Amino acid sequence: MKIVLYLHLHQPWRLARFRYLDLGSGRSYFDVDRNLAIFRGIAERCYRPTMDRLLRALAEHPEFRVSLSVTGTFLEQARLAAPDVIDRLRELYRTGRVALVGETYYHSLAFLVPPPELSEEVRLHREVLRKEFGADPKVLRMTELAYSDDLARFAEGERYQGMLAEGWEGALHGQPPTHVYCAVSAPTVLLLLRHYPLSDDVGFRFSSTSWNEYPLTAEKYAGWLAATPGDVIGLFMDFETFGEHHAARTGILEFLSALPAQVARHPHLGWATVEEALGNKPRAPISVPYTMSWADQNRDLGAWLGNDLQRSAFEAAKKVGVLVQQADDEGILTDWRKLLTSDHFYYMYVSGHGADQGVHQYFSSYESPYDAYANYMNAMTDLRRRALDRLGVPILK
Amino acid sequence: MRRRVPRAAPLDELAARQGARPGEGEFHRLVRPETAPRPLHIVLVGWEFPPHHTGGLGVHCYELVKELTKLGHRVTFLSPFPGPFTPVDGVTFRHPGDATGGTPAEYPPAYWEGRTPDSPFANATDGYNVWISKLDRLGPVDVVHVHDWFGTVGGAALAERLHRPMVMTVHSTEYDRSLGHPWDHILARELSGIRAATRVIAVSRHLRLQLVERYGADPRRVRVVYNAVRPTDRLERIDSTKRVVLYVGRLAAMKGVDTFLRAAQRVVPSFPDVLFVIAGEGPEYARLIQLAATLGIGDRVMFLGKVSDEEREVLLSGSSVFVLPSVVEPFGIAALEAMAAGVPTIVSKTSGVAEISTGTFRVDFWDVEEFASRIAELLEYPTLRRAMGEMGQWEALREGWPERARETVTVYLDAMRAFGSGP
Numbered sequence: 001m002k003i004v005l006y007l008h009l010h011q012p013w014r015l016a017r018f019r020y021l022d023l024g025s026g027r028s029y030f031d032v033d034r035n036l037a038i039f040r041g042i043a044e045r046c047y048r049p050t051m052d053r054l055l056r057a058l059a060e061h062p063e064f065r066v067s068l069s070v071t072g073t074f075l076e077q078a079r080l081a082a083p084d085v086i087d088r089l090r091e092l093y094r095t096g097r098v099a100l101v102g103e104t105y106y107h108s109l110a111f112l113v114p115p116p117e118l119s120e121e122v123r124l125h126r127e128v129l130r131k132e133f134g135a136d137p138k139v140l141r142m143t144e145l146a147y148s149d150d151l152a153r154f155a156e157g158e159r160y161q162g163m164l165a166e167g168w169e170g171a172l173h174g175q176p177p178t179h180v181y182c183a184v185s186a187p188t189v190l191l192l193l194r195h196y197p198l199s200d201d202v203g204f205r206f207s208s209t210s211w212n213e214y215p216l217t218a219e220k221y222a223g224w225l226a227a228t229p230g231d232v233i234g235l236f237m238d239f240e241t242f243g244e245h246h247a248a249r250t251g252i253l254e255f256l257s258a259l260p261a262q263v264a265r266h267p268h269l270g271w272a273t274v275e276e277a278l279g280n281k282p283r284a285p286i287s288v289p290y291t292m293s294w295a296d297q298n299r300d301l302g303a304w305l306g307n308d309l310q311r312s313a314f315e316a317a318k319k320v321g322v323l324v325q326q327a328d329d330e331g332i333l334t335d336w337r338k339l340l341t342s343d344h345f346y347y348m349y350v351s352g353h354g355a356d357q358g359v360h361q362y363f364s365s366y367e368s369p370y371d372a373y374a375n376y377m378n379a380m381t382d383l384r385r386r387a388l389d390r391l392g393v394p395i396l397k
Numbered sequence: 398m399r400r401r402v403p404r405a406a407p408l409d410e411l412a413a414r415q416g417a418r419p420g421e422g423e424f425h426r427l428v429r430p431e432t433a434p435r436p437l438h439i440v441l442v443g444w445e446f447p448p449h450h451t452g453g454l455g456v457h458c459y460e461l462v463k464e465l466t467k468l469g470h471r472v473t474f475l476s477p478f479p480g481p482f483t484p485v486d487g488v489t490f491r492h493p494g495d496a497t498g499g500t501p502a503e504y505p506p507a508y509w510e511g512r513t514p515d516s517p518f519a520n521a522t523d524g525y526n527v528w529i530s531k532l533d534r535l536g537p538v539d540v541v542h543v544h545d546w547f548g549t550v551g552g553a554a555l556a557e558r559l560h561r562p563m564v565m566t567v568h569s570t571e572y573d574r575s576l577g578h579p580w581d582h583i584l585a586r587e588l589s590g591i592r593a594a595t596r597v598i599a600v601s602r603h604l605r606l607q608l609v610e611r612y613g614a615d616p617r618r619v620r621v622v623y624n625a626v627r628p629t630d631r632l633e634r635i636d637s638t639k640r641v642v643l644y645v646g647r648l649a650a651m652k653g654v655d656t657f658l659r660a661a662q663r664v665v666p667s668f669p670d671v672l673f674v675i676a677g678e679g680p681e682y683a684r685l686i687q688l689a690a691t692l693g694i695g696d697r698v699m700f701l702g703k704v705s706d707e708e709r710e711v712l713l714s715g716s717s718v719f720v721l722p723s724v725v726e727p728f729g730i731a732a733l734e735a736m737a738a739g740v741p742t743i744v745s746k747t748s749g750v751a752e753i754s755t756g757t758f759r760v761d762f763w764d765v766e767e768f769a770s771r772i773a774e775l776l777e778y779p780t781l782r783r784a785m786g787e788m789g790q791w792e793a794l795r796e797g798w799p800e801r802a803r804e805t806v807t808v809y810l811d812a813m814r815a816f817g818s819g820p
Contacts, residue, residue: 019770020771020773020777021766021769350784370781370784370785371758373784374774374775
């Protein structure tokens with residue numbers, strides 16, 4: 001049984017307040033200083049200490065493996081805010097026991113807009129990984145772990161050998177998530193699945209004092225891993241789990257450091273990168289005719305495109321995209337792609353009501369989903385005007 | 398950064414965003430609304446009462462006594478004015494000049510005239526207090542509940558004579574009404590009420606904080622009970638060639654109507670189909686008309702003067718955006734009424750309404766550009782208008798006067814226990 005620990009690193013380019021009255025002002029949509037300040041804070045609390053601990057664990061435990069995905073927007077911000085974080089990533093990759101995973105450069109919803117946007121963004125990401133790390137990923141993940149039969153076909157076309165997906169019962173039909181599967185639509189693409197109960201024990205529940213397993217020790221957790229039958233266990237989570245979602249005082253960093261030694265006490269357990277895990281023979285083909293994600297009870301795209309605000313904003317982005325593709329202007333194209341980052345749509349999520357909204361606001365950089373929508377639409381409206389202007393089309397309001 | 402993680406203590410975080418201090422959490426939630434073990438008799442020391450009212454206080458008292466009597470309690474409502482009073486079952490109205498003697502005050506009261514101790518206004522309130530302090534034949538009383546400063550002195554004397562606790566509800570403060578230039582005559586009465594009251598009710602957290610910081614109130618004695626609106630029959634949305642951005646409220650300096658007009662000036666060039674409508678009267682009326690003309694938007698702003706409740710509902714049903722730009726707004730019931738009518742609403746951050754709504758835009762009262770942008774965004778994006786209208790309506794109506802009355806009763810019981818008189 002191999003444990004595949006996969007951690008996702010991403011920071012979006014959050015928008016500045018771009019007022020309706022700012023339309024046509026030439027102001028930037030993005031608040032670079034604020035984004036970098038946020039990045040520096042997270043680097044201090046999470047990226048540096050966690051990467052240092054991973055490096056130490058790799059040095060002390062030759063069998064230990066980690067897989068990482070790093071978005072292009074993350075790297076852009078790291079370069080400006082904390083270049084030493086990139087140095088640490090390079091150091092991790094140079095151990096030869098860390099795999100990097102491909103995805104869209106902008107952590108975007110490009111898979112929902114007309115081609116060739118998706119392959120462009122995946123190509124951009126491939127280029128940045130090659131340039132920064134000399135890496136050439138064999139495994140692809142989509143934003144928010146989105147997966148469908150169509151996306152598997154896309155991965156096959158782009159010559160990826162594997163994809164990551166949620167180990168969701170709805171797609172597995174009673175089969176365990178602890179095996180490697182293949183896509184029914186593209187049998188050469190192997191699927192590595194997230195074991196969500198074990199992933200969420202760390203990602204969500206670790207610091208929850210009301211959890212009946214609290215506190216979770218590395219020893220206890222290794223015991224659970226050892227008791228899980230199958231070939232692979234996919235522990236997929238945000239890198240920010242360590243030190244950010246769960247603060248250092250919760251003991252999450254010590255937990256991570258202690259895990260390899262505790263796992264080593266179970267002789268049948270081992271570690272694998274996502275690429276090493278592709279060596280397993282696929283157990284069966286899997287069919288997912290809709291788009292599955294790793295969020296929500298429904299594991300769909302509801303958190304990004306579930307309400308009218310989100311759909312309206314995304315429709316606007318798609319329409320403007322048509323103009324942007326014709327405008328042939330690097331600045332306009334880049335801004336549009338940054339606006340396609342999934343986080344912007346997440347900020348427009350309206351949860352149940354009242355206090356729940358507060359819980360879900362944790363990840364938001366806005367006071368409310370309405371603020372998020374209005375701001376986004378202003379930026380998109382401005383971008384549309386810029387594109388039209390570039391195309392020489394008179395702007396009718 | 399994309400998965401939804403349930404956090405351990407989000408309420409404190411939320412409360413902090415809304416201006417509460419650490420640990421205060423949802424302090425305004427009276428942990429378990431209590432039911433009185435027996436019917437109470439409350440002497441409510443009021444001021445205006447429908448059909449006459451100029452602000453939130455009269456409406457608050459009307460809705461409160463209605464719900465209190467529904468809960469089985471008895472209310473004696475005191476007013477300096479001879480009425481008429483909209484009758485409510487279980488409520489006895491008493492005023493100077495009835496069988497108990499004294500001289501009634503004239504209605505409407507001249508709030509904004511004559512800030513001298515011998516002005517007709519001061520005389521009327523003084524007479525009211527003397528009358529209250531001498532009031533008898535009330536039968537057994539459980540709580541004397543004073544609203545704002547008008548009857549604090551008389552109410553405190555009455556409570557002391559009856560050996561009963563006094564509860565004081567503060568709807569707004571003299572500091573705020575005077576934009577920082579309080580009249581000491583009124584300030585003294587506010588202070589004496591806050592000191593004499595066993596429990597104080599503030600209509601928002603913001604106001605509660607002010608009572609603690611500026612009036613030296615003991616935070617443990619100050620509770621928050623928000624205002625509410627009563628659901629009414631919704632009128633059909635009115636379609637017209639002009640779209641309306643609406644303000645309803647008194648035209649006083651603290652209401653920030655200047656900001657509304659300056660924002661209008663920024664919006665009108667982009668939206669030729671939009672009309673800015675101001676409904677209400679007050680001391681600023683003439684100056685605001687002048688300002689609209691000076692800003693060059695005289696033809697885009699309509700001043701309606703005072704409107705009736707029915708007219709206001711019609712106005713709301715035909716409005717695209719409601720704006721409450723107040724410099725100071727302890728609660729802001731007009732905004733809650735707009736929300737209840739499904740009109741997307743922009744409020745200033747300092748208002749009480751801002752504390753209990755997420756489906757509104759909340760703007761710094763001085764930020765003309767932001768008000769203008771928010772108005773324009775609502776006019777421009779129909780999906781936003783619809784979504785905020787729906788959320789605002791839900792938030793305005795999820796709790797109503799019945800809940801507020803139960804919270805008030807809980808404060809009564811708390812006061813009675815603290816005073817040692819019951820329940």
